[in-house]
Amino acid sequence: MEGSISSWDVVIVGGGLTGLRAALQVSRAGLAVAVISKVHPLRSHSVAAQGGMNAALGNVKGEDGAEDSWESHAFDTVKGADFLADQDAVALMCREAPATVIGLEHLGTAWSRLPDGKIAQRPFGGAGFPRTCYAEDRTGHHVLHTLFQQVLGRDIPVFGEYFVTSLVVDGGRCTGCTALEIMTGTVHGFRARATLLATGGFGRIFSRSTNALINTGDGMALAFRAGAPLKDMEFVQFHPTTLFGTNILISEAARGEGGTLVNRDGERFMARYAPRAMELAPRDVVARAIAEEIAAGRGFDGGYVHLDLRHLGPGVIGERLPGIRQIAMDFSGVDPVTEPIPVQPGQHYSMGGIGVDIGGRSALPGLFAAW
Numbered sequence: 151m152e153g154s155i156s157s158w159d160v161v162i163v164g165g166g167l168t169g170l171r172a173a174l175q176v177s178r179a180g181l182a183v184a185v186i187s188k189v190h191p192l193r194s195h196s197v198a199a200q201g202g203m204n205a206a207l208g209n210v211k212g213e214d215g216a217e218d219s220w221e222s223h224a225f226d227t228v229k230g231a232d233f234l235a236d237q238d239a240v241a242l243m244c245r246e247a248p249a250t251v252i253g254l255e256h257l258g259t260a261w262s263r264l265p266d267g268k269i270a271q272r273p274f275g276g277a278g279f280p281r282t283c284y285a286e287d288r289t290g291h292h293v294l295h296t297l298f299q300q301v302l303g304r305d306i307p308v309f310g311e312y313f314v315t316s317l318v319v320d321g322g323r324c325t326g327c328t329a330l331e332i333m334t335g336t337v338h339g340f341r342a343r344a345t346l347l348a349t350g351g352f353g354r355i356f357s358r359s360t361n362a363l364i365n366t367g368d369g370m371a372l373a374f375r376a377g378a379p380l381k382d383m384e385f386v387q388f389h390p391t392t393l394f395g396t397n398i399l400i401s402e403a404a405r406g407e408g409g410t411l412v413n414r415d416g417e418r419f420m421a422r423y424a425p426r427a428m429e430l431a432p433r434d435v436v437a438r439a440i441a442e443e444i445a446a447g448r449g450f451d452g453g454y455v456h457l458d459l460r461h462l463g464p465g466v467i468g469e470r471l472p473g474i475r476q477i478a479m480d481f482s483g484v485d486p487v488t489e490p491i492p493v494q495p496g497q498h499y500s501m502g503g504i505g506v507d508i509g510g511r512s513a514l515p516g517l518f519a520a521w
């Protein structure tokens with residue numbers, strides 16, 4: 151088959167939450183945009199996101215009736231990052247988060263609800279308020295389907311199962327990319343005034359990871375080979391609770407709803423590491439605590455601890471954590487209603503990547519990145 155060359159204002163590599171949301175915005179601006187994804191967009195790893203999205207909507211009051219604010223969200227984020235985060239970027243994210251969640255609602259996302267009809271929010275690690283907006287424990291699934299429907303509704307061309315193999319650089323500027331059509335083996339050229347890499351993380355370089363097999367850091371490699379520097383690659387997040395043996399994520403929502411961590415001596419050991427926040431300390435604190443318990447011989451054979459949800463009862467588990475229950479039963483033969491879940495830490499999130507400014511511009515003109 152003969153390859154083709156097409157021209158666009160903007161080419162977006164990635165059909166996950168980042169790529170599809172960006173495509174909608176570019177299309178709304180009246181520009182010609184195409185999305186390229188090496189898998190069908192609905193198979194992008196975003197579909198696996200479980201627990202929810204932080205935004206200071208203030209729908210649920212904090213302790214003493216205090217109301218959440220974007221400033222509190224920003225403070226918690228900077229503190230949770232041990233003061234290493236880019237504070238301008240944190241401020242932007244926290245200020246825009248409420249409008250983003252409500253915008254996703256207007257596009258059709260079926261957020262879980264409070265009895266008064268407002269978007270539900272629950273506590274998450276490192277957060278001073280119940281701030282996490284969620285759609286059961288399948289938030290990524292709901293939001294990704296919403297965005298994909300919107301992309302289809304606007305007739306945005308999506309090149310699914312096209313694998314981008316290189317960026318094209320001409321005169322010191324990124325002018326598009328080449329992609330292999332997986333079904334036929336044909337190579338196509340995509341010319342673009344701007345190219346956005348929304349290609350997700352590189353979790354699969356670790357043996358224990360919550361990430362899908364497709365999370366191989368392609369975008370970072372593409373950018374690096376084209377001359378755009380990478381940044382903060384050593385900042386890799388390890389999630390405290392992945393299912394022992396498979397490392398499928400057991401969402402923090404399970405602890406947000408009241409799940410407790412217990413070692414082989416039956417001790418709720420977080421009391422020793424974070425007596426105030428307990429299981430809802432920031433992820434690095436909880437992951438290190440579990441690793442320490444296991445290293446000290448207080449884990450179960452093979453290297454895990456227990457996440458106990460039994461006291462929540464079948465009602466809360468069925469209504470707010472149905473996906474977690476299903477995962478535990480299908481992949482571990484454990485029903486969290488009657489037994490604790492065996493968990494261990496695993497790689498979860500790639501915080502570093504292509505170096506960009508607050509507007510997503512990389513050092514290579516014409517090349518942008520977001521995640």
Ligand SMILES: Cc1cc2nc3c(=O)[nH]c(=O)nc-3n(C[C@H](O)[C@H](O)[C@H](O)COP(=O)(O)OP(=O)(O)OC[C@H]3O[C@@H](n4cnc5c(N)ncnc54)[C@H](O)[C@@H]3O)c2cc1C
Binds near residue numbers: 202
């Ligand atoms: C199990 C799990 C649960 C999570 N839960 C939450 C949560 O509750 N809340 C939260 O905020 N975050 C959560 N996260 C993180 C969140 O899911 C990610 O930050 C987010 O989904 C990333 O979206 P993305 O669009 O940037 O990347 P992805 O969804 O990974 O999409 C990457 C896209 O790039 C495409 N691509 C990659 N390489 C190429 C290539 N060479 N050619 C063509 N296309 C390519 C892929 O096909 C895909 O479409 C979770 C992560 C995991 C692993």
